Amino acid sequence: VREDLPEPVTAAGEVVVRVRLAAICGTDLELLRGYVPFTGVPGHEMVGVVESPGAWQGRRVVAEITVACGACRECLAGRRGHCLERTVLGLRGRHGAFAERAAVPVVNLHAVPDEVPDHTAVLTEPVAAALEVLEQVRVEANHLVAVVGDGRLGQLCARVLAWRGCRLTVLGHHRAKLALLEAAGIATSIAEATPPLGADLVVECTGSPDGLAMARRHVRPRGTLVLKSTFAGTVEVDPAGLVVDEITIVGSRCGPFPAALELLRQGSLDLAPLLTARYSLRDGREAFARAATPEALKVLLEPG
Numbered sequence: 001v002r003e004d005l006p007e008p009v010t011a012a013g014e015v016v017v018r019v020r021l022a023a024i025c026g027t028d029l030e031l032l033r034g035y036v037p038f039t040g041v042p043g044h045e046m047v048g049v050v051e052s053p054g055a056w057q058g059r060r061v062v063a064e065i066t067v068a069c070g071a072c073r074e075c076l077a078g079r080r081g082h083c084l085e086r087t088v089l090g091l092r093g094r095h096g097a098f099a100e101r102a103a104v105p106v107v108n109l110h111a112v113p114d115e116v117p118d119h120t121a122v123l124t125e126p127v128a129a130a131l132e133v134l135e136q137v138r139v140e141a142n143h144l145v146a147v148v149g150d151g152r153l154g155q156l157c158a159r160v161l162a163w164r165g166c167r168l169t170v171l172g173h174h175r176a177k178l179a180l181l182e183a184a185g186i187a188t189s190i191a192e193a194t195p196p197l198g199a200d201l202v203v204e205c206t207g208s209p210d211g212l213a214m215a216r217r218h219v220r221p222r223g224t225l226v227l228k229s230t231f232a233g234t235v236e237v238d239p240a241g242l243v244v245d246e247i248t249i250v251g252s253r254c255g256p257f258p259a260a261l262e263l264l265r266q267g268s269l270d271l272a273p274l275l276t277a278r279y280s281l282r283d284g285r286e287a288f289a290r291a292a293t294p295e296a297l298k299v300l301l302e303p304g
């Protein structure tokens with residue numbers, strides 16, 4: 001915990017956002033294990049209020065996390081999320097939200113509807129990331145879908161897939177976390193005890209190297225495997241099996257903020273069961289330790 005960081009300095013087109021709440025993500029825990037080399041203030045899931053003078057001053061906002069250059073090959077092709085020169089809030093070349101204030105480009109901001117409280121708005125980024133699966137893969141009511149992993153990401157992806165409507169099962173091994181999904185009307189199964197499902201779509205959300213092999217087991221031939229979790233390390237795969245079964249593998253990262261905010265505004269997702277605890281910024285180390293415990297879901301930091 002640092003007490004001596006200078007106030008954020010804004011570049012052209014940026015404003016200072018006073019952070020009201022930030023959430024610890026699995027990616028933040030992986031950062032500590034060296035998932036990507038990063039030095040700076042972590043934190044990419046947040047809701048805050050714009051302090052800088054101008055049109056946005058005083059507005060409650062959430063922020064997309066990728067800051068694009070606007071000029072490289074990917075930006076010019078309309079893939080700003082994949083900008084070759086990008087910085088990413090709290091993850092790459094840019095201080096994040098586990099601080100009183102953060103500098104954010106105005107183009108990244110989205111106003112939060114009044115109906116959405118801070119403790120829900122803070123989850124806009126991971127809800128958008130879950131929605132990205134629906135942007136990439138067609139999901140229909142008769143599709144057999146499995147989410148592998150009952151943690152933060154699995155809970156969000158499962159809730160979004162259930163909202164879309166499909167024949168969904170979540171595989172996990174934490175009974176209390178599976179119970180939260182059952183309470184939301186989502187079918188679950190203990191992962192180790194589940195025979196191959198032959199699912200049309202499997203979404204890997206375990207955040208662990210073993211998860212990929214487990215997820216692969218449940219994909220039917222010509223089915224699709226979506227990889228959502230980011231973790232440090234590598235995994236062994238059996239490429240021949242993927243070839244023979246003609247499996248489509250889809251990497252999936254950030255998603256659409258407007259659609260996520262609209263879902264939250266409608267109250268379509270009950271996210272309250274995902275909130276494990278709230279800590280002050282001063283107790284940030286304790287918050288990280290809590291977030292790393294097996295029973296924890298979303299741990300929030302309140303700069304206050």
Ligand SMILES: [Zn+2]
Pocket residue numbers: 025026027028044045126
């Ligand atoms: Zn995250």
Ligand SMILES: [Zn+2]
Pocket residue numbers: 068069070071072073074075076082083084085086
């Ligand atoms: Zn670019």
